[in-house]
Amino acid sequence: MSFYRNLSIKQKQIVWAWMFLAIPVLFYGVIRFYPTGNAILISFQNWNLLGARTWAGLENYEKLIADPVFWKVFKNTFIYLLLGTPVSLVISFIIAYHLDKLRFMHGFLRMLYFLPFMTSAVAMAWVWRWFYQDVPIGLFNNFLAGFGIPQFEFLNSTTNALPSVLAPAVWAGLGFQIIIFMAGIRAIPTTYYEAARIDGVGWWTILTQITIPLLRPTIVFIVVFSSIGFLRIFDHVFNMTTNNPGGPLNATKPLVLMIYDTAFNSFDMGYASAQTVVLFMILLIVSLIQLRLLRSK
Amino acid sequence: MSSTDTIRASSATLLAAKPSKKPKNMGQIIRWLILFAGGILMIMPIVYMISTSLKWPHEVYNINLIPEEPTLDNYSYVLEDGRFYGWFANSLLIATLTTISNLLFDSLVGYTLCKFKFPGRTLVFIAILSTLMIPTEMLVIPWYLMSQQFGWLDSYWGIIFPGLMTGFGTFLMKQFFESVPDDFIEAARIDGLNELQIWWTVAMPLVKPALAALAIFVFLGNWTAFLWPLIVTNSVEMYTIPVGLSGFGDEVDVAWELIMTGAAISTIPTLIVFLIFQRFIIRGVVMAGLKG
Numbered sequence: 001m002s003f004y005r006n007l008s009i010k011q012k013q014i015v016w017a018w019m020f021l022a023i024p025v026l027f028y029g030v031i032r033f034y035p036t037g038n039a040i041l042i043s044f045q046n047w048n049l050l051g052a053r054t055w056a057g058l059e060n061y062e063k064l065i066a067d068p069v070f071w072k073v074f075k076n077t078f079i080y081l082l083l084g085t086p087v088s089l090v091i092s093f094i095i096a097y098h099l100d101k102l103r104f105m106h107g108f109l110r111m112l113y114f115l116p117f118m119t120s121a122v123a124m125a126w127v128w129r130w131f132y133q134d135v136p137i138g139l140f141n142n143f144l145a146g147f148g149i150p151q152f153e154f155l156n157s158t159t160n161a162l163p164s165v166l167a168p169a170v171w172a173g174l175g176f177q178i179i180i181f182m183a184g185i186r187a188i189p190t191t192y193y194e195a196a197r198i199d200g201v202g203w204w205t206i207l208t209q210i211t212i213p214l215l216r217p218t219i220v221f222i223v224v225f226s227s228i229g230f231l232r233i234f235d236h237v238f239n240m241t242t243n244n245p246g247g248p249l250n251a252t253k254p255l256v257l258m259i260y261d262t263a264f265n266s267f268d269m270g271y272a273s274a275q276t277v278v279l280f281m282i283l284l285i286v287s288l289i290q291l292r293l294l295r296s297k
Numbered sequence: 298m299s300s301t302d303t304i305r306a307s308s309a310t311l312l313a314a315k316p317s318k319k320p321k322n323m324g325q326i327i328r329w330l331i332l333f334a335g336g337i338l339m340i341m342p343i344v345y346m347i348s349t350s351l352k353w354p355h356e357v358y359n360i361n362l363i364p365e366e367p368t369l370d371n372y373s374y375v376l377e378d379g380r381f382y383g384w385f386a387n388s389l390l391i392a393t394l395t396t397i398s399n400l401l402f403d404s405l406v407g408y409t410l411c412k413f414k415f416p417g418r419t420l421v422f423i424a425i426l427s428t429l430m431i432p433t434e435m436l437v438i439p440w441y442l443m444s445q446q447f448g449w450l451d452s453y454w455g456i457i458f459p460g461l462m463t464g465f466g467t468f469l470m471k472q473f474f475e476s477v478p479d480d481f482i483e484a485a486r487i488d489g490l491n492e493l494q495i496w497w498t499v500a501m502p503l504v505k506p507a508l509a510a511l512a513i514f515v516f517l518g519n520w521t522a523f524l525w526p527l528i529v530t531n532s533v534e535m536y537t538i539p540v541g542l543s544g545f546g547d548e549v550d551v552a553w554e555l556i557m558t559g560a561a562i563s564t565i566p567t568l569i570v571f572l573i574f575q576r577f578i579i580r581g582v583v584m585a586g587l588k589g
Contacts, residue, residue: 016492017413024406032428035439112336118571120521122539123560126546127346130553136358183583235523242547256434276435
C-alpha cells in the first residue's frame, strides 16, 4: 500500500487503468484474438476432431476452389447481398421519407413498422415457412387460390426459394432501417429547406439535391450494416429448409450454412475453417469497397 | 450569423412549419392511409402467428384472421411437457447474465479508454475496435474446440462466454463517456473518491440512457441468438428458446398450429416489453445505431 501512496497522480492513473483493463484485455486476447489466429491456422490443417491435426498447406483452399458446391454457395451469398441490400434500402427510405411528413398517429405508425425488428428470426422463419406451403396449407397460396390464381411454388422451386427465404430477412430488418433513416432526415437543418422554399424549388429537386446528399452518412451506415447482415444470413435459411438444409439442390445455401454443415455435420474442421477465412475476407472487402465508394465524392 | 442565431432561426421556423395534429389536405390523408395499410401489412405475419395459435387444427388452413372458436388448447399442449418453460428460463438467464456483464465491462473499458491517460491506450482501443471486423462465424469453430477442451460444452457458461464483452458495446460507451465533463471527475478525485467509486457513482449515472440502449441491444441479441447456442448445446434441457423452437418445429412437422404456438410463446414476451417501453426502446436503438 505504501508503494501505491508514493506514486504520483499520473502513475496512480496508470495503475488504475490497467487494473480496470486486466480482465477485459485477457478476455479479448483469449476469446477474440487467439480464436481468430486459431481459425486461420486450422484452415491450413486437416482435422476431423478425432484424429491428429496434420499439416495440409493450401489443400483446403484448393479443395474449395475446385468444389462446385462452394461456387454455388458463393453465388447465393452474393445474391442475398445484391437483392437484399438495395431492396431494403429503397423500401425503408420511401417509408421513412413519407412517415417523417406525418404527425397524425406518427408514433403508432412507427410502432407498426418497427415491431418485426423485435421478433426472433427463428420464430418468424417458421411463420413464413407456413405462409409458403402449397395449397391447401400455406397462407399465400390460399390467398392466391381465392383469386383463382394457380399455385405458386415458393420453397420447393430452385428459382423462387432464395428470394422467398430472403423476404422475411428483409421484412425483419426494415423497422431498424426506417427509424435510422428518420433520425437522419430529422438531423438535416431546416435552413436548407427554407432556402429551397424561398427559391421555389419542387419536391423532387429538394429530395435529390438536399435530402439524399445530406443523408449520405446515414446511407453509408445502413448499406454497410445491412450488407454484413445479408452476407451472414443463416437463421432464416436453416429454419425454413430444415428438411433439406440449403435446399432444394443448394439453391438457398449461404456460406454460413455451408460452414456449419462442414464443421458440425461432416466434422471437417480444416475445410470449414478455410470457408470461414473466405467469409472473413468477403466481409472485409465488401465493407471496404462500400466505404470507399460511398464516402468519397 | 452566429450559431445561437442559427439555432433560434431554425427553431422558430420549425415551430412555424410544424404541421397541425390533423392531416390538412387530401395528399396528407392519402399518404397516411397508404402508410397505415403498409404498417398493417408489416405486422400481418405476427398477427397470423397469434391467430393461428388460437385455432383448432381443422381451421388452420382457413385464411380468416379471427378464429371461429378460439382455443388455448395448443398452448396447453405445447407447454404440457414443460420443455418450453425450461428453454424460456434458459434464454432469460443467458440474456440477463450477458446483459449485466456487458453493462459492467463495456462501460468500464469504455470509461477507461475515454478518461484515463496511460501507455498502451491507443493500442488497446484499436485492438478492441478491430474485433468488430471479425465475424462470429469465424470464431465458432475455435470456440467449440475450446469448449470441448475445457468441458464447457452443453453448459450455461459455454453458451454465455463468447458474448461477455463486445467491441460494439465498448465503443458505444466510450462515445457516451466523452460527454461526461472531466471537471466532475476531477472534483470527485479532490473529494477523495477512488477511481472505482468515481466510475460507479459519478460517471455511470450520467450515461444511463446509453446503458439502457446497450442493455436493449445485448438482451435482444442474446434472446434471439441461434447459431452459437445451436452448436454448443446438446441436451434438450440446455436449449435456448430459438434452438428449442427449431427442433420442435421439425418434431411436430406439419402441425402448423403447434408451431405457430411455439413461435408465439417465444415472440410475445419481447413484443409486450416493446409495447410497454416503446418510445424508450426506439430512442435507444437510434442512439446505439448512430453512435455505435
